[in-house]
Amino acid sequence: MYKSVCFLSFVMTSSFSYAESAHQHGIALLDVVMSNQQFVIELHSPANNILGFEHQPKTEAQQQQLTDSLSLLEQAENLYIVPAQAECTLKQVQIENPFESGENKEHEEHEEHEEHEEHEEHEEHEEHEEHTDITVSYSYHCQQSQYLNGIDTKGLFKHFPNIEILQVQWVNEKKQSAKTLTQADTLIEFNQ
Amino acid sequence: MRLLTIAIKSAWNRKISLSLAIFSIAMSILLLLGVDNIRKQAKNTFINTISQTDLIVGARSSPVNLLLYSIFHIGNATNNVSYKTYQHIKAQKNVKWAVPVSLGDSHRGFRVMGTNSDYFRYYRYANAQSLQFQQGSPFMMLYDAVIGYDVAQALRYKLGDEIILSHGLAALKQAQHDDKPFRIVGILNKTNTPVDRTVLVSLEGIEAIHIDWQSGTRSPIKISADKAAKMGLEPKSITAFMLGLENKMTIFRLQREINQYHNEPLSAIIPGSTLAYLWQTVGQFEQVLMVVSALVLMTGLMGLLTTLLTTLNERRREMAVLRAVGAHAYHVIVLFMLESMFVVVTGCLLGTGLLYAILKILQSFIANNYGIHLMLNPPDTQQLLIFLIAVLLSILLSLIPGFIAYKRSLQDGLMVKI
Numbered sequence: 209m210y211k212s213v214c215f216l217s218f219v220m221t222s223s224f225s226y227a228e229s230a231h232q233h234g235i236a237l238l239d240v241v242m243s244n245q246q247f248v249i250e251l252h253s254p255a256n257n258i259l260g261f262e263h264q265p266k267t268e269a270q271q272q273q274l275t276d277s278l279s280l281l282e283q284a285e286n287l288y289i290v291p292a293q294a295e296c297t298l299k300q301v302q303i304e305n306p307f308e309s310g311e312n313k314e315h316e317e318h319e320e321h322e323e324h325e326e327h328e329e330h331e332e333h334e335e336h337e338e339h340t341d342i343t344v345s346y347s348y349h350c351q352q353s354q355y356l357n358g359i360d361t362k363g364l365f366k367h368f369p370n371i372e373i374l375q376v377q378w379v380n381e382k383k384q385s386a387k388t389l390t391q392a393d394t395l396i397e398f399n400q
Numbered sequence: 401m402r403l404l405t406i407a408i409k410s411a412w413n414r415k416i417s418l419s420l421a422i423f424s425i426a427m428s429i430l431l432l433l434g435v436d437n438i439r440k441q442a443k444n445t446f447i448n449t450i451s452q453t454d455l456i457v458g459a460r461s462s463p464v465n466l467l468l469y470s471i472f473h474i475g476n477a478t479n480n481v482s483y484k485t486y487q488h489i490k491a492q493k494n495v496k497w498a499v500p501v502s503l504g505d506s507h508r509g510f511r512v513m514g515t516n517s518d519y520f521r522y523y524r525y526a527n528a529q530s531l532q533f534q535q536g537s538p539f540m541m542l543y544d545a546v547i548g549y550d551v552a553q554a555l556r557y558k559l560g561d562e563i564i565l566s567h568g569l570a571a572l573k574q575a576q577h578d579d580k581p582f583r584i585v586g587i588l589n590k591t592n593t594p595v596d597r598t599v600l601v602s603l604e605g606i607e608a609i610h611i612d613w614q615s616g617t618r619s620p621i622k623i624s625a626d627k628a629a630k631m632g633l634e635p636k637s638i639t640a641f642m643l644g645l646e647n648k649m650t651i652f653r654l655q656r657e658i659n660q661y662h663n664e665p666l667s668a669i670i671p672g673s674t675l676a677y678l679w680q681t682v683g684q685f686e687q688v689l690m691v692v693s694a695l696v697l698m699t700g701l702m703g704l705l706t707t708l709l710t711t712l713n714e715r716r717r718e719m720a721v722l723r724a725v726g727a728h729a730y731h732v733i734v735l736f737m738l739e740s741m742f743v744v745v746t747g748c749l750l751g752t753g754l755l756y757a758i759l760k761i762l763q764s765f766i767a768n769n770y771g772i773h774l775m776l777n778p779p780d781t782q783q784l785l786i787f788l789i790a791v792l793l794s795i796l797l798s799l800i801p802g803f804i805a806y807k808r809s810l811q812d813g814l815m816v817k818i
Contacts, residue, residue, distance in 0.1 A: 241648060241649055241651055243648040377652070379651050379652075380648075384454075384671065384672025384673050385673060385676040387676065388677075388680060
C-alpha cells in the first residue's frame with residue numbers, strides 16, 4: 209500500500225487542477241455532454257486566449273477585435289466538426305461576454321444577468337479582477353444521435369491559436385471520459 | 401523433415417549454451433508480458449470500480465486525490481465535508497440520489513466505510529452491475545455490518561459473527577472500539593473492486609463508536625453501546641459523497657456550482673474524466689516501462705545471436721560434412737533458422753508459464769496490498785503479436801550466422817586442417 213501511495217502521490221502532484229478551472233493562459237476547457245438527442249458543447253477560456261487581452265477594450269482596435277472574436281465564436285460550424293450522419297442542428301449559442309458593451313459595464317452586468325449562477329461569477333470577478341473568462345455554450349439537437357461518435361475541434365485551434373491546450377471532459381449516457389487536445393491532436397472520440 | 405531431426409540432434413550437442421539462451425528469452429518475455437499484464441489489469445480494475453456515478457464530491461483537493469481516497473481507498477482525505485452540505489446538495493432538484501461515504505476506521509487491516517443503505521441500491525461497478533449479497537442483507541440496525549467477499553474469505557467470517565472496529569488505520573490495542581461490537585448481517589459477492597476488501601456499516605454506526613471519543617482518543621466518560629443507540633447520531637461530517645443525476649445534461653453546471661459552493665470549499669469530480677486524466681499521466685510511465693521491457697527482449701535476442709555466432713566455429717565440421725553429403729546451401733540456413741526459432745518459441749512458452757505461475761502466487765498478495773485484482777487471462781492479441789515479433793526477429797537474426805556458415809562451408813570444404 210505504501211508504495212502505491214508514493215507512486216500515486218507523485219502522479220497527483222503533476223498538473224491536475226482541472227475541476228478548479230484555474231485561470232491559465234493558453235489553456236481552455238471544453239465540457240461536452242450528450243443525452244437523448246441533446247448535445248451541448250461548452251467552452252470556457254481565459255479571455256486572453258480569445259482576444260489577446262483581458263481588460264475592457266480601450267482602443268478602437270480592441271473593440272473591433274472583441275466584436276470580431278465574438279462573431280467568430282458564434283459560428284460553431286467553423287469551430288467544431290460534428291459528424292454529418294448524426295444530423296445535428298445548432299439550436300442556440302450563448303456567450304457570456306465579460307465586456308458587455310458600454311463604459312460602465314459593472315452596472316449593466318448586474319442588471320442584465322438575472323440568474324443566480326451568473327451572480328456568483330460576478331462576485332468572482334471582483335475578487336481578482338485582472339482575470340476574465342469567456343464562456344460559450346453551443347446547444348445542438350441531433351436527430352440521429354447514435355452516430356454522434358466524436359467531434360473535431362480543428363477549427364477552434366485554427367481560429368484561436370492562443371489556445372494551446374484544450375482540456376476536454378465528456379459525458380454521454382454510457383461513459384465519462386476526458387482528453388487533452390492540442391494543435392496536433394484535435395479529435396475527441398466518444399466510443400473509445 | 402529430416403532437417404528437423406538433424407537440427408534437434410545438433411542442438412542437443414550444445415544444450416547448455418542453448419538452454420541459457422532459452423532462459424534469457426524466457427526472462428525477457430516474462431518481464432514484457434508481466435508489465436503489459438499488470439498495466440492492463442490495473443487499468444481495468446480502476447475503470448471497472450465505478451460506473452453510473454455522475455459526480456463525486458469531497459473537500460477541496462486535487463480531483464485525482466479525491467477519486468483515489470473516496471473510491472479506491474488509497475491515501476487519505478484532506479478534509480471532511482459537513483453533513484449539512486451533503487444534505488443541501490442532495491436536496492437539489494436535479495439530484496436523483498446521493499450516497500455518503502465516511503472513511504477513517506479499519507478492521508484488521510480492512511477499511512471500514514460508513515454509508516447508508518442507498519449504497520446498495522445505487523452503487524454500480526463494471527458494466528452497471530449492482531452489489532449482490534452472497535448471504536444476508538444490508539444493515540438495518542445500528543451495530544450491523546456488511547462485509548466484502550475478501551474480508552469474509554480472509555478472516556473466515558460468517559453471518560452473525562461479532563467484529564470489533566479499530567480507530568484509524570493501525571490496529572493499536574488502545575484504539576479499539578471494543579465496547580461497541582458490530583454483528584455481520586451480510587456478505588457481498590465478489591466484485592473485484594475495493595468493495596471486496598471493505599467493511600460497510602451505517603453512518604450512525606460510525607458516529608456511535610466515536611461518541612465517547614475526543615480528538616482521536618477515548619474520553620474518560622464511557623457511553624455504552626445501548627446508551628449511544630439512544631442518542632442523536634446524525635453525523636457532523638462525512639468524507640465524501642457520490643451523486644447521480646436525473647438529467648445528465650446538467651452535470652457540468654452542477655459540477656461548477658459545487659466547485660464554487662459558498663459555505664465550504666468543495667471539489668466535484670466526474671469519476672470517468674478524472675480516471676482518464678489519471679491514465680493520461682500514468683500512461684507515460686507505462687510507455688517507459690514497455691520500452692524498457694522491449695529493450696530487454698532485444699537484449700535476449702542479441703544474446704541468442706551471440707550464442708549462435710560463438711558456436712559457429714565448433715560447427716564448421718558439421719556444416720562441411722552436411723554440405724559434402726549433399727545438403728543445399730539453404731539447408732544450412734534453415735538449420736540455423738530452426739534452431740533460433742526453437743529457442744525463441746520455447747523461451748516464449750517458458751516465460752509465459754513462469755509468468756502465470758508467479759501471478760498465481762502473487763495474486764492474493766497484490767490484491768491485498770495494492771487493490772489490483774490480477775486475472776490469469778490467456779494472452780490477448782497484442783501479446784500474441786509480441787510473440788510473433790519475437791519469432792520473426794529470431795528468424796531474421798538467424799540469417800546472420802546462417803549466411804556466415806554457408807559462406808564458410810564453401811571455403812572450408814572438407815579441409816582437414818581448420
